[in-house]
Every structure is written in structure tokens, then in C-alpha cells.
Amino acid sequence: MRILEAIRQALRQLRAHRARSLLTMFGIVWGTASVIVLVAWGQGVRQMLERGFFKAGKNMGEVWAGTLSEDYTAAVDRRYLWYNVDDLEALRRRARLPVLVGGETDEVLPAAYRQRGLNVDVRGIEPEVMEIRGVPLATGRAITRSDLNHNRRVIVLGDDVRNRLLGADGGIGSWVRLGGKPFKVVGVLEHVGTQLNRDGFLIDEQAWIPLTTLQNNWPKWWTDEPVIEKILYRMRDRNSLDETEVEVRAILAERLGVPAGDDQAVGIHSALKVLRQIPVDEMEALLFILAATTLMIGGIGILSMMLDSVYERRAEIGVRLAIGARRRDIIGQFFLETLTVTGLGGLVGVALGVGVCLFMGGLNVPDLVPVPVLQVEVVALALGVMGFVGVAAGVIPAWQASRIDPALTLRME
Amino acid sequence: MSAPAAQSVIALEQVHKHYATGELDVHALRGVDLRINPGEFVAIMGPSGSGKTTLLEILGCLSRPSSGRYRLAGRLVEEIDPDGLARLRGEEIGFVFQSFNLLPRLTVAENVELPLVYRSVPRRERRARALASLEHVGLAHRAKHLPTEISGGERQRVAIARALVNRPRLVLADEPTGNLDTRTGDEILSLLRGVHAEGNTVIIVTHDPGIGDRADRKLMIRDGQIEDDRGSG
DSSP: OOHHHHHHHHHHHHHHTHHHHHHHHHHHHHHHHHHHHHHHHHHHHHHHHHHHHHTTOTTEEEEEEOBOOSOOGGGGGGSBOOBOHHHHHHHHHHOSSEEEEEEEEEEEEEEEETTEEEEEEEEEEOHHHHHHHOOOEEEEOOOOHHHHHTTOOEEEEOHHHIIIIITTTOOTTOEEEETTEEEEEEEEEOOOOOOSSOBSBOGGGEEEEEHHHHHHHSOOTTOSSOOBOEEEEEESSGGGHHHHHHHHHHHHHHHHTSOTTOTTTEEEEEHHHHHHHSOHHHHHHHHHHHHHHHHHHHHHHHHHHHHHHHHHTHHHHHHHHHTTOOHHHHHHHHHHHHHHHHHHHHHHHHHHHHHHHHHHHHSOOOTTOOOOOOOHHHHHHHHHHHHHHHHHHHHHHHHHHHTSOTTHHHHOO | OOSOGGGOSEEEEEEEEEEEETTEEEEEEEEEEEEEOTTOEEEEEOOTTSSHHHHHHHHTTSSOOSEEEEEETTEEGGGSOHHHHHHHHHHTEEEEOTTOOOOTTSOHHHHHHHHHHTTTOOHHHHHHHHHHHHHHTTOGGGTTSOGGGSOHHHHHHHHHHHHHTTOOSEEEEESTTTTSOHHHHHHHHHHHHHHHHTTOEEEEEESOHHHHHHSSEEEEEETTEEEEEESOO
């Protein structure tokens, strides 16, 4: 028997039992929609986390100098550890895995503009730091190498600092005082918002000035040499996380005179590492299992309906066999009937799931609230699971139907 | 028993049939020998439980003998695989049942077409042959009706049209008048006689002596054996 013929008969059968078919199909509709919405939502959580963690620097590593852990004899005069410009240059020259390296030093300073004043987290930075952090400028320009070479008193403000310090009347070209010294505002950063990865102050609450300007105006109390408190680097990609860390630590440890693997002396933090510890994969798997289970329970509904149907239609099957149907015709007929119900339910479910995803994706939700992210793969996955459920639910009834004794036709009267 | 097997449409030799129903072993046929030649009109009669339905089952290739040999149109049925049997049922045999056994969701024409569907006959040809077959039983005007919309006698005529649509060698009818009133039953019987007159082999299983009397050959079956064979040529 031809497939089209079988599908036509399947649809006729479904129409004949409209209520039963619709109720049973609801399980498949709901299950398919669940797979799409939940898996897409899992994707949304993943993207939200990555966005949150990468807001202040994608694929970024942050290195600080810590304290000596075990063997401090080799560096007995540097009990207290820090990096200097030579260390930074050595890293920049020798490290092969980081694509960008930049130094940064930190000082909390009183800032003033006209009558307003507040304490600001001031970062003396190299231009590379701005690039690594990747926060775009709202207006103005970035800190440049030339600013560093000339110790310029220029400042780039975070969004929050700009609002609170300058208010409505200040902007690019305004002069602010840092620790009593005048700085010209040359740039303002765009609003960053909630960061999942931060060191002390949020970017919005920071102000950035040239590294050398900070070093020269506010030297550290424990040494005369210009200090680099923190080195930022960008790794090639997320897969090189560990090897990059090993390389960077080895070079800086050698500079500090500590063992190559000393992570107390050379501390490295990376948002990627934290992200890696969050069980996103597991959460996604769990959501998928939950949704797929819903779909399978829908499949059990279909299985039960089809088994009923086979039992009710024993006589029909007997007649078909008596007038020349082969067992495989009967198997095909019932199998296709199951696939037709499942397929119809699945298509409606896909429409529902996609609709929910689009609706939720269009909502204006606050920062860091995950919404479903629809991808073609998600729909394909849902259809795949649905197909599996349909096949699984179709096999048993079809097999049962084909085992009906054709002689039954004569004996049922 | 000396005639060559190929000459007969049906040749049974020492056919036995056992059923295992639960703990009981039912010995439904106990050594049936039977030959039916092309173009015969045969009535198989017997009380209920005599084994006549079992015999019909075997003749119609709906089940196989437990032992013994059955040749249908010269072919040994036990050597044919299940798909081959299905093909045989579709092409060589036309069934007419007591309760008509039309599929309720299909129209009259679609019911008649069904054997052709399983033989993968193209749709257009199916339609034409089904209509011709319906014409033959005088029901072409009912083609688009559902079985529930026509009378019992009409249903049986549709069933006969279905049985004939593939031009089978053999028409097997199981109590074809059992669910009909006498007058309608007579009409159906006349129709079957007409089918026979066109050269078909017709076998009717019945317990109605009236039908038996109108057959050319009457077999009595009792306790799984043929007791009496009258009119056999």
C-alpha cells in the first residue's frame, strides 16, 4: 500500500475520533513546546552568564602579585610582591599565548568638580587595558600611548562617576580634580551595568587615567619604583585558558624569583574559570531531560490510544488481511497513523514553543534576567525527540496489529 | 483421487486442524479429503461446531492445515510464504462474510477498491474497476455512500462487488444470507448464482438447507469430517 494512501486513511481515522485524538495530541503539543522553550531558556541562561561575566573583558585574565607562600629565601627582599615595568615588558615580549597584555595600578582618590566631590576608584592604565576590557566609549577618546609618554593629566570617566560627579552641566573638556590635581575629561564610557565579574568597583564607578600619570603623582608608600599592581591579558580563545595561565605564571614567577607554579605569589583570576565552574551544561541537560520526559509521557498517551485503537479495530484488520493485505501493510498503516498523530501534535507544539520564545524574547526584561534564545538547533532537537517518541510509540501497536489472526474475521460474527 | 491435481481448483488430502485453546486441544478437522473443480457451485453444510468455519479458513488461506496437503490452483499452500498467501487471498480468492465486514469509515466505492489498494493498482484504474464491479451488482448509484447509509442486502451486494473486483478464481462465502431476511437472502443467492454462471467457482458455507438445495453439490461436514458428498461430479 502506498504511503500517501496510508496517511489519508490515518487522517480519516483521527477525524473519526476527533476528541480522543485531540486530547492525546495535547501531550505531544505540550511536550514539544516544553523542549523548545526549556532548551532555549537554558541557552538564554548561558548567554546571560557569558554576557554578565564578559562585560568587563572577554576571555580576560587578571594577574596580581600576592605573597610568598613557601620558599621565600630567593626573594627575601621582596617579601611583599609587586610587578614593575620591566616585568610587564618581559611578559609582553616573551608570552606567546596572550594576544594582548596591559598593566594597571589602582588608587582610591577624592575627586571634585565644582561643588561636588566623591571618592573614586582611579585606575592608571595602559591603552591595552581599555582594549582588553572592551568597554566602548560613549563620547570622547581613549587613553593613548602618547598620554602615557607625556604623563598627561587626562581622565576617562565611568558612566556612574560622570553622572554623580559632573552632573548635567559637565562633559568632555571639563576639568575635575583628583587628590587636588586638575585632570581634563577626555572621554566617557558607556553604561556597563551589572557585572558578574568584578575586582572591587564596577566599571561604571571607575575613572581611568594614564598609568604613568598615576605612578608619578601617587607613588606607593613601600617603594620608590613605579608599581604595576595588576596585569590584564586577553587569551586567544576560551580553550587556551589553562595553557595561557601556565605560561603567564611561569614568566612572572621567574621575574619574581618564585617557583613557576606558585599561585600564591602570582595570582591569576579569570571569569572564564568561574563560568566553567557554574554547571551550565548540567543545567541544560537537566532542562532537556525534564522537557524530553514530558514529551515521552505524551508519547505514552499516544501509545495507549493506538493500543486501544488496534484492539477496537481487530475486525477491520482481519478484513484487510483477508482481502490481501500483507502483515507489513498493516504494520505500515498503524505505524504511519501513530506518526501522523505525533507529527501533527509536534508541529503544533513547535509553533507554540517558537511563539512563546519569540514573545519572551521580545519582552523588555531587566539586565541579567535570562530569556529563551531560539536557535534552529533547538527546533531541530525538539523535532528529533518528537520523531523518536513517535517511532517508539508506533512500534508496539503496529506490531500488535500485524499479529492479529486473519481467521478472526470469520469467528467474530 | 486419480485426477491430476492441476485440474482442480481445490484439492485437500487428509487435512487435519488442531487448535490449542487454553488447556483444550480442539481437533477441528479430522482428515478431510476434498476436490473442487473449476466452475463448481458447492455448499458446505453442517451444524455449528462441525468444523465448517475451520474448513473455510483453510480454503481461504486464512490459516494453514496442521497436517495434510492443500493445493490451491495446483500450488501447495504450505510452501507459500505469508506474503505469498496474502497475495493469493488478494488475487485468487474473494471473501463474502456473514456480517458483510465493510469498513465503516470508507465509502462503498472505497470498500470495493480496497483489495486493489493492497495490489498497488493505480488510483484511476482502481476507481474504474470498483465502479464496474458495483455496476455488476447493481449498486453503482450507491458508490459515494457510507455502508451505514445503505440496507443490509445492499451491503452484502457491496461485499460481493468487493470480492469480485480482483476477478478471483474462487469466491468463498460464509453464511452470506445469515443476517438477511429470506427475500433479500434469495436475491443474494441469485446474485451468487449469477457469479457462478459467469464461470466462477463459488463455495458457500451455510447451515441453511434452502441454500444447500440450490447448490449443485452439497457437502455435509460433521465432527471434522466430510460425511456426505452429494452431486459431486
